[in-house]
Amino acid sequence: MTFTSVAPHRPLVDVPAVMRALRKNAGSPGFALEHVPVPGIGPNDVLIRVKTVGMCGTDLHIYGWDHWAQRRVKPPLTIGHECMGEVAAIGSAVRAVAVGDRVSAEGHLACGVCRLCRTGQAHICEHVEIIGVDTDGAFADYLRIPEENVWKLDPSIPDSWAAVFDPLGNAVHTVMAADVSVKSVVITGVGSIGLMAIPVARAAGAATVFAVDVNPQKLALAARVGADATFSAAQPDLVDDIITRTNGDGVDVLLEMSGSGSAIDSGLAMVRNGGVAALLGIPSDDVEINLAERIIFKGLTVLGINGRRMFETWYQTQSLVTSGRVDLTPIITHELPFEEFDRAFALMRSGEAAKIVLYLTDSR
Numbered sequence: 001m002t003f004t005s006v007a008p009h010r011p012l013v014d015v016p017a018v019m020r021a022l023r024k025n026a027g028s029p030g031f032a033l034e035h036v037p038v039p040g041i042g043p044n045d046v047l048i049r050v051k052t053v054g055m056c057g058t059d060l061h062i063y064g065w066d067h068w069a070q071r072r073v074k075p076p077l078t079i080g081h082e083c084m085g086e087v088a089a090i091g092s093a094v095r096a097v098a099v100g101d102r103v104s105a106e107g108h109l110a111c112g113v114c115r116l117c118r119t120g121q122a123h124i125c126e127h128v129e130i131i132g133v134d135t136d137g138a139f140a141d142y143l144r145i146p147e148e149n150v151w152k153l154d155p156s157i158p159d160s161w162a163a164v165f166d167p168l169g170n171a172v173h174t175v176m177a178a179d180v181s182v183k184s185v186v187i188t189g190v191g192s193i194g195l196m197a198i199p200v201a202r203a204a205g206a207a208t209v210f211a212v213d214v215n216p217q218k219l220a221l222a223a224r225v226g227a228d229a230t231f232s233a234a235q236p237d238l239v240d241d242i243i244t245r246t247n248g249d250g251v252d253v254l255l256e257m258s259g260s261g262s263a264i265d266s267g268l269a270m271v272r273n274g275g276v277a278a279l280l281g282i283p284s285d286d287v288e289i290n291l292a293e294r295i296i297f298k299g300l301t302v303l304g305i306n307g308r309r310m311f312e313t314w315y316q317t318q319s320l321v322t323s324g325r326v327d328l329t330p331i332i333t334h335e336l337p338f339e340e341f342d343r344a345f346a347l348m349r350s351g352e353a354a355k356i357v358l359y360l361t362d363s364r
Contacts, residue, residue, distance in 0.1 A: 030063065044147050047090070050138055051086065051359070052085070058081070061282070077132070077137070080132040082107075082167060083104065087150075105131070105150055107138070139358075164357065167193050168196050168321075169317045174257075180201050183252035185206045187201075187209065187211050188213075188233075188257060208246075213230075233262070251272065256278065331355050332354070335358075336357075
């Protein structure tokens with residue numbers, strides 16, 4: 001795919017005192033669009049003027065106020081963690097970015113001093129806070145974030161693509177952790193991240209990619225972005241069919257993206273003995289699995305995937321995009337104004353949308 005450079009923007013001079021923000025104010029479904037103070041910044045902070053945001057399944061969990069959200073989120077909170085924008089202001093100690101830079105943001109705020117942070121695993125920091133989940137997030141005109149969490153964007157990357165580097169990074173991390181090269185892969189759940197995982201797996205050298213979902217529209221998209229075969233999750237002989245297609249062994253790798261208990265169970269059943277299961281999807285509630293039959297007796301390696309490796313995955317993600325190996329155009333199905341967030345969540349709930357981006361500025 002050919003990219004054209006994005007024209008540089010003039011540095012922002014005036015930062016207002018008040019901004020719009022999408023807020024979770026109570027323990028009930030829905031969000032409220034409100035005006036709140038623009039956050040101040042410390043010496044190591046960057047203030048991003050948010051231009052475009054991506055909507056995520058996590059946001060839908062919080063919007064619907066399911067069991068996971070009730071256990072994790074403490075209102076009031078500005079939600080959202082996928083974004084891109086321009087640097088509007090920097091703290092006195094910031095050196096790596098400048099006002100006017102086009103940037104995205106890593107949404108995991110790591111402590112920097114725990115054992116995991118000190119051994120290269122900051123993405124699973126013992127004290128991590130996630131923007132839009134544990135602390136105020138990106139669905140606002142301005143976002144405050146530490147300098148070390150800012151990612152400077154290649155100028156060739158469109159705003160809408162840059163806004164969804166966070167979930168694309170989830171897909172990249174999942175695929176790379178599972179080591180899919182020259183292997184058969186099944187992806188259970190082809191929402192936006194599952195769809196992104198298909199071209200990423202192709203770029204990583206997967207021999208065969210199968211896609212499973214309940215939504216025919218998503219399966220059609222999966223075929224369009226490179227799946228060899230697609231399957232309805234309701235197919236009665238699904239597991240047997242996929243095992244037959246892999247010479248009776250089962251697939252080498254499961255990439256579980258749905259969080260559905262039944263999808264996790266059937267996905268594990270499809271994996272050959274000694275295979276790998278990489279689990280990214282977040283269940284809405286507890287999941288019951290026969291560990292003996294699905295994992296222990298099969299000798300599976302099970303990987304829990306959380307976020308992105310900081311910042312190895314970001315380098316991989318940007319390289320995949322700028323090299324043309326990953327095309328997000330078919331996956332970003334809707335681009336809407338920020339104020340139409342309720343419509344956007346309705347599209348997500350109905351399954352009509354794959355990936356939705358919202359524009360906070362008139363930059364489309």
